[in-house]
Amino acid sequence: MMCPHTLYLGGNMTNKYYMPTRVIMGDDCITKNSELFIPLGKKALIVTGTQSAKRNGSEKDVKTALESVGIQYQVFDKVMSNPTISCVYEGAAFAQANDVDFIIAIGGGSPMDAGKAIALLAAQDIEEGSLFSGNYEDKVLPMAFVPTTAGTGAEVTQYSILTNDKAQTKTSIASDLLFPTVTFLDAKYTVHLGVITTINTAIDALAHAVEGMLSVRASSVSNALAVESIRMIMNCVPVMLQALQSGSEDVINLKQREQLLEASFMAGMVIAQTGTTAVHAMGYSLTYFKDIDHGRANGLLLGEYLKLVEMVRPDLAGRILAAMNFSEAEQFRELLSKFLGEKEEISSEEIDQYSKLAIQTKNIANCVVKPIEENIRTMFELSFAK
Amino acid sequence: MMCPHTLYLGGNMTNKYYMPTRVIMGDDCITKNSELFIPLGKKALIVTGTQSAKRNGSEKDVKTALESVGIQYQVFDKVMSNPTISCVYEGAAFAQANDVDFIIAIGGGSPMDAGKAIALLAAQDIEEGSLFSGNYEDKVLPMAFVPTTAGTGAEVTQYSILTNDKAQTKTSIASDLLFPTVTFLDAKYTVHLGVITTINTAIDALAHAVEGMLSVRASSVSNALAVESIRMIMNCVPVMLQALQSGSEDVINLKQREQLLEASFMAGMVIAQTGTTAVHAMGYSLTYFKDIDHGRANGLLLGEYLKLVEMVRPDLAGRILAAMNFSEAEQFRELLSKFLGEKEEISSEEIDQYSKLAIQTKNIANCVVKPIEENIRTMFELSFAK
DSSP states (O other), X not given: OOOGGGSOOOOOSSOEEOOOOEEEESTTHHHHTGGGGGGGOSEEEEEOOSSHHHHTSHHHHHHHHHHHTTOEEEEEOOOOSSOBHHHHHHHHHHHHHTTOSEEEEEESHHHHHHHHHHHHHHHSOOOGGGTTSOOOOSOOOOEEEEEOSSSOOGGGXXXXXXXXXXXXXXXXXXXXXXXXXXXXXXXGGXXXXXXXXXXXXXXXXXXXXXXXXXXXTOOHHXXXXXXXXXXXXXXXHHHHHHHHHHTOGGGSOHHHHHHHHHHHXXXXXXXXXXOOOHHHHHHHHHHHHHOOOHHHHHHHHHHHHHHHHHHHOHHHHHHHHHHHTOSSHHHHHHHHHHHHOSOOXXXXXXXXXXXXXXXXXXXXXXXXXXXXXHHHHHHHHHHHOO | OOOGGGSOOOOOSXXXXXXXXXXXXXXXXXXXXXXXXXXXXXXXXXXXXSSHHHHSSHHHHHHHHHHHTTOEEEEEOOOOSSOBHHHHHHHHHHHHHTTOSEEEEEESHHXXXXXXXXXXXXXXXXXXXXXXXXXXXXXXXXXXXXXXXXXXXXXXXXXXXXEETTTTEEEEEEOGGGSOSEEEEOGGXXXXXXXXXXXXXXXXXXXXXXXHHTBTTOOHHHHHHHHHHHHHHHHTHHHHHHHHHHTXXXXXXXXXXXXXXXXXXXXXXXXXXXXXXXXXXXXXXXXXXXXXXXXXXXXXXXXXXXXXXXXXXXXXXXXXXXXXXXXXXXXXXXXXXXXXXXXXXXXXXXXXXXXHHHHTSHHHHTBSSOOOHHHHHHHHHHHHOO
């Protein structure tokens, strides 16, 4: 049998590549590279959630590094899950009131998404009605990011995803201004993440890599990174299943945590080029209306979307499945089901509402295999079938 | 048999990633994106060689784009192959005398290498004795690059490689200041490259990808890009052999030219992370003393180095060979021999001299499999054996 990976993966030669963030990886990389904060300014605002950055040691390491190079700081630790527009305006006002020069975001996707919006809003006046317009002045505070989960990839993307109550969904600010200047990847902050968070964030990263390969903007670069990211996450599947069965995250060792963190960063580089597709479009409603965790929402839908792709473009699904060492999408769907356990209830009214919202998103236009509204409804139904 | 590509490729988690250049690809991408020149300044210096940029249409397209957005320009078209230090000082003086705001380099590696040094030297005073010191002020003219060969990768690296008569070799200026702001990849400028130039430049790109995987700085990101780059170049091997046999470059179509250009850009991203290794260290003497083309010099040596790696680290060689669909390094050496034809004469005195120079380079320290001087001598001997 011919090795499936010898196929030419790329792509669309009419394409672009841009990802200017400097990424530093490794044990104690923050304190070992504290000089990287110096060009960012004299006073920092640390943007984070209420607890995890304190518990996992990342906030302490950032403060140690800042103190070693004589940089002052303030802390804004009010970022909630799925941060709201009012939260980021509050953070920006706090940044301005404290006259900070740059932003350090520490945490999972939520503090990083909030940190980007705060860096933008602290540097220029943008009314709430124009927040998602994409029309901004060329001004933003520099940013240093420390992801403490391995899923979002926000540390290397130009997206800030906020809860948008007017549109009843999560909406992206997308601007090249939002790429962080520098990102520090130290897997030790992820070691004590619980089993469910570890799994949901890994599924989120996997969704980024898979959806990147299903985007009309996929390129040879993004596909190469996506295939390797998928392979690295799949390498960690056995130990994540073991963690799920034993109920303990301790079976996942530091080396595996590093692999998940690096895979998540690479998947972030992918979506920085490609954007996301139907799965994210549909998943946002599950998070907004039913408070289902973002990674889990993607995981619930990803298997069914890959099955749809398999029917229309078996070549495209085949490349993704080959990176997983699977031969058909049903195997992947079954694996996701193992991870996700019992599924939530969803009514046909909810499916109707979410399908109507999803079909209007730009993520659908970004799909190589574009679902119509009926496909979306069917995917929701099958994803939640007991 | 297990597919060899399912092995985990990465890497050293203590690592870095940085490549801030914006890359635009596709047919007519320069004239379609002329607004990208606007933020670079009001007056450009076009740095190029004497002829090829005029013949292949790239210089005309750049001028059309500049005129469409009202940017003035001057042309410095005196860059020779393997540009000298005096050439780049002359270019920098010309840039200052004409008060240009930014540099546009058009051509193969030579104009791009020269363009970077000119951008640096026009922005700050650096004495010749400090040119390779790495200690510079944080000032450089912005750069827009247009590669017209598919080999060097200089359009996405921080290296400017100059002929250094004092050190009797080619020496790199390496600085993050030297990443171009923007790079345009349009394969139509490469369509009329002759067979030998096409082959030598493709081998250069292949050497970058292979050496990147053999560097102590290899990471999951660089390995993923390297594997895909190798695969894309190997896809074009049959048509390049056909071109060699028929003596006509016309058998290589635009799609294949695009693949070679994209592979070369990806291999450039690789060495921006990893640097090069023993092959480049040895090849520089062949170019400096014997005027052997840079890509050909690498090709002459690459097979023997991979055979050495295969003996010491068969796992590492195996990953590279798997991307080529080969099972042993000898197959690769034979393929290179087909491309290279009759080899130059080399004396044992020359081998002695070049080996002594190579062993001192930092490229050797960069190797996972570090050759000693005797290994280098043997590789030179075997590489030129008739």
